[in-house]
Amino acid sequence: MATHSKVVDIKTLKVSCTDCSLSELCLPRGLDEGELEKLDNKVLRKKPMQPGDQLFGNGLPGKSLYAVRSGAFKTYEISTNGDEQILGFHLPGELIGFDALADNYHHCTASALVTSSACEIPLEQIQSLCSQLPSLQHQMMRIIGKEVNVDHEMLVLLGKKSAEERLATFFLNLSRRYQDRKLSPYEFNLPMSRMEIANYLGLTIETVSRIFTRFQKQGLIDVNRRLVHLKDVEELRGLVMENEINRSDVS
Structure with missing residues (x-):
């Protein structure tokens, strides 16, 4: 984008x-x-x-x-x-x-x-x-x-979302906060490590690394060390919303 x-x-x-x-x-x-x-x-x-x-x-x-x-x-x-x-x-x-x-x-x-x-x-x-x-x-x-x-x-x-939703929500939250600062909502440097992201999201570092790789293969993000490019923000939003709707249908 x-x-x-x-x-x-x-x-x-x-x-x-x-x-x-x-x-x-x-x-x-x-x-x-x-x-x-x-x-x-x-x-x-x-x-x-x-x-x-x-x-x-x-x-x-x-x-x-x-x-x-x-x-x-x-x-x-x-x-x-x-x-x-x-x-x-x-x-x-x-x-x-x-x-x-x-x-x-x-x-x-x-x-x-x-x-x-x-x-x-x-x-x-x-x-x-x-x-x-x-x-x-x-x-x-x-x-x-x-x-x-x-x-x-x-x-x-932490209580309701899957591992994929947690990381997608994390990226979307950072995107919004950078946009609030009149900076690019699509490309930014992460000040925290993947280990720290995993800790914050209640996941293992292995799970976070796997989802990073999966999101890249799906064309949702590009990652170069700590530089993240959100290639498809709408798809990330859709991932979160779709799973929320599915949970509502089950309940």
């Missing part, structure tokens, strides 16, 4: 509050110039982080939210037997740290997948600004609601 959109290298994608192409995805959405300046004055911009560096850790006090500025992060938990369970992948413009809102402690760890950076917004400052700026409060509620929807979709993904 032809496209004139730019192929994204996630390591070079950068955003800021005052000059941000992703403002509709982050906290600045809906703020006027004066309100944006108030928010910008409270934001702490952290130095670039290398792959594996932690943004915050499980069990540590949670005093801030973090907006991904460049690169990509993963959030994960470590089980009692030492196994990692990936909870999500986070791209520029997305916020991390909501897990600490309930009791002021983080219940997962966030670490960089590639060279990345993030903006830190102290929760005290957010609470103060929300009381002054109804538009910011509205945006916070919208983002939290979106987080709830993502959690619900993940439960359905």
